Each structure stands twice: as C-alpha cells, then as structure tokens.
Amino acid sequence: MSEDPGMPEAGTYAIDFRDGSVGQVMGCEGGLVQLRPLGGGREWDCPPGSVGDVPPKDVLRAKVQELNRRAQAWPR
Numbered sequence: 001m002s003e004d005p006g007m008p009e010a011g012t013y014a015i016d017f018r019d020g021s022v023g024q025v026m027g028c029e030g031g032l033v034q035l036r037p038l039g040g041g042r043e044w045d046c047p048p049g050s051v052g053d054v055p056p057k058d059v060l061r062a063k064v065q066e067l068n069r070r071a072q073a074w075p076r
Contacts, residue, residue: 013059015054018046022054023038025051029045033045038066039069
C-alpha cells in the first residue's frame, strides 16, 4: 500500500490524463508519480492530480499497440 492515499501504488498501471499515455507506476519521488512506458524506456514524472486508474482493457490495448509498433519496426 502506498503511504499517501492520493498516490498510486508502485507496480500498478495508471493513465496520464495530460496526454492519455498509459504507464506502469514505478514510484513517487518529490511529490510526483513516476511512470514508465509499457514497452520499457525512460520514465516520466506526472503530478498526482493528472494520474488516474486505468481499466484493465485499456492496459491491454496499450500493450497490444506497443507490440504492434515493435512488429512494424522489426526487420523483414
């Protein structure tokens, strides 16, 4: 459980309402939520008021989009 009830728990998924990006919550640092893209990569910081729960179907959709993006980039 997160120490601050307004902060999402590490390891869960969240949506950044500012641009609709879905990411995995890596933690909270300096009052900001740190999200990592579902396909891995650089984390980004998001104010807690701009982060919300994401339905499982939207997490699945974002993961499929990432897999499709990788498949398109794969050499043929």
